[in-house]
Amino acid sequence: MNAILKDRNSQIVRAGADTKTIACNKPSLAGAVSQRACVFCGSRVVLYPIADALHLIHGPIGCAAYTWDIRGAMSSGPEIHRMSFSTDLHEKDVVFGGEKKLEAALLELIDKYQPKAAFVYSTCIVGVIGDDIESICKKVQALKQIPVIPVHAPGFQGTKKDGYRAACEALEVLVGTGNRPAQEFSINILGDFNLAGELWILIDYYKRMGIHINATITGDGRVEDVANAHKAQLNVVQCSGSMMYLAKQMKEKYGIPFMKVSYFGIEDMSDALYEVATFFKSDDMLTKAKEIVRFEFARLMPELVKYKQALQGKKAAIYVGGSFKAISLIKALRLIGVQTVVVGSQTGTADEYEIIKQLCDEGTIIVDDSNPAELSAFVKETKADIFIGGVKERPIAYKIGLGFCDHNHERKEALAGYEGMLNFAKEIYATAMSPVWKFTK
Amino acid sequence: MELAIKKTETFTSTRNACKLCSPLGASLVFKGIEGCIPMIHGSQGCATYIRRYMISHYKEPVDIASSNFSEETTIYGGNKNFCTGIDNVRHMYNPAVIGIASTCLSETIGEDIPRLIREYAQLHEGEQIPVFIHASTPSYQGSHMDGFHETVLSAVASLANEGATSKQINIFSGFISPADIRYIKEICDDFGVEYMVFPDYSDTLDNPHWKDYQLIPEGGTPVAQIQNAANAIASIEFGTIMNKLVSTSKSSVAHTAGEWLEKHHSVPNTRMPLPIGIEASDVFFKTLETISGIPTPRHHARERGRLVDAYVDGHKYVFGKRAIVFGEEDMVLSMVAFLHEIGIETVLAGSGGESNSLKKEIDALTSGLYPNMIVMNNLDFETINEMVDELKPDIFIGNSKGYYIARRLKKPIVRIGFPIHDRFGAQRLHHIGYRGTQELFDRIVNALIEYKQEHSPVGYKYI
């Protein structure tokens, strides 16, 4: 038995020891039990938080059933996004085509739920039976007078990353269709999905600085806001993996500049505020940003110091969706005395992996598109104490006696912003210090 | 009621499905075979989603490989991906068995998996290669339960072979919890009989804590027992609906593993509903008595006695209450019968399954006493949601996905079966036999008492 497959070697490097650049952005290896899902998954998670849109999944039932209310993306108003709609293709549809069924489904659902737009996701099967989704969407759009947008997402046509792209392309269709005047100092927040209400924490900071939020894409998202996104002066992009494409397109089409930020950890959160203030060249904003940071810092530090004392010397493994978030996590962990010994992501980029390599201590294992066999071997080798990942990583950690912090779609604790940093520290502390570990030794 | 039924007829789409897809059922069965790793022949997403769905319920590692179709694969066929996939799985897991389930995609493009397996075996002649089991599980032909039973049948049909006669009793226990499976094994041990429970994921999906990570967890039905199924003295099958939808559409000679063994190897088969409730459990214990010639061990007879005692102590809390029951067809069927036994009226019984026999089976088990009960096949949660107000239920019984409806109505829900994603300990819940019934009865009584207590101005201290 062998944890690492030969063909996976190029996707694993060690900080300090390896000069080679990590290979990434590859399809998963057959049989490798990748933790990734598919193109459809990528598009679905990005678009899902748009709460007043209809999300109809065209395909057999599984794709829709497994993504029903899958993210804790909160909405302050409508919640159509929390429903799982499927054309539930049966054998006869596969044989004779599913177009009629799709059309009927769209019409009835739009009538019933009165969405402001509809996204129609095509899944694997649709990719091969050749339904003409485009024309059905056009037809229904004309009939119902709302945007009906196809999301081209058959799972086999790439990786989760291609799904991000498909989602951005669908959003692009909407952007620019609105005509709502924007106020001065308007930004769009891209790439925050309002998990556990995180977006609201961020909006509060920006508002306190005198910044107007034009659209949030897609956390607590609304069709109308997306349609008017082109009116903002700046795109502030988090989770760059999923939203960068849209930001770039908007720059090209509408001349809206963008900046990459992260809201995880004190350092990155503060930078996110300063950089926006600097962009608007406003001393007043900068002063207010500094005030926020000073205030939050004073509030947080004494607490964090306590956690740091307790956690000093603990080791963590990180395996998350994108590598950009991993960078923030490494820094945030460092702030509370935890050293990162394994870092990986499902869909990281070469640049970001390089930054990680520079940032981490010698010997840290960096891995792209890993699997349970590797991850369990890595945490054993590096003697990690805590794992930070998602639902699929949790049992790997717990089963062999590591603490765990959910930093994925399903988290119920806000982890962004200053408050989030405190929650994060608390959670790491809780999982590391629980008395139950004495029984697992 | 007329109105309610009409409402559902107008929806073409499925809104919040009350079913899952076929390879999930197959994966469960494969997890119940010793030394087995499942591989889903199709694109990556299906395998990952199924893993995630199962992990959230069992709170256990669930490794399922995928042959990870790409654009090229769908055009030129999955041969290369299949072989690479198998090679990689063997390299990492060194499994004794590889269970291969197809998906909508691989079936649609016409992948011939038996051929792929044959070719792989030829290519590796002389090597010790794993045992392959293959189940055809496109979801457009059926739900996870169809996939489940199809896989049980495939495994038995491909492995069972005649040899020396044995005293084995085959128990095909259907889709029950790990705790239920352990309980069946305990019963059989107490009877002192030789037996096979298949599939047995009681360990693999409910492991103790590990020192070292086990890529393939301990446990599962040994292949030798499945092979020996052909020589058994009898088979017992839980579930009367099973995979009727798929098997009839495939018009195969035998629909289930028990039937197949009876037809091909003359192993007598006894089919019964999932043993939930006293009457249904009696059938199971009586059958074991008949087959083995051994009376029910005292320990279990006393458990039955305590259950009767509990029924008496609790009967007034439940009598006349109205329940909404949903989930897999066989589970719903047995649950309705059990509720009938304790005086709870099921007002709506629904399932995403499409056998079209749920109503008939319910009528048979409840002597047609509930002509007004709404029984629905191919049902989704939104349809339930739209019907419940007029049905005035007191309690919901089903998997956790119905919680949002119970929440809206502010009524209690007792979570059973699969999935239970919003509560702890799903893998340890009992449903069947005297013990499972006892647990269910306690939970239902307490849910109703709690509801009453919380809505009482007094907050009384005694029940």
Ligand code: SF4
């Ligand atoms: S394509 Fe079929 S097998 Fe795959 S998730 Fe969808 S329904 Fe399930």
Ligand code: SF4
């Ligand atoms: S069928 Fe395709 S789109 Fe659906 S979950 Fe599977 S890989 Fe993804």
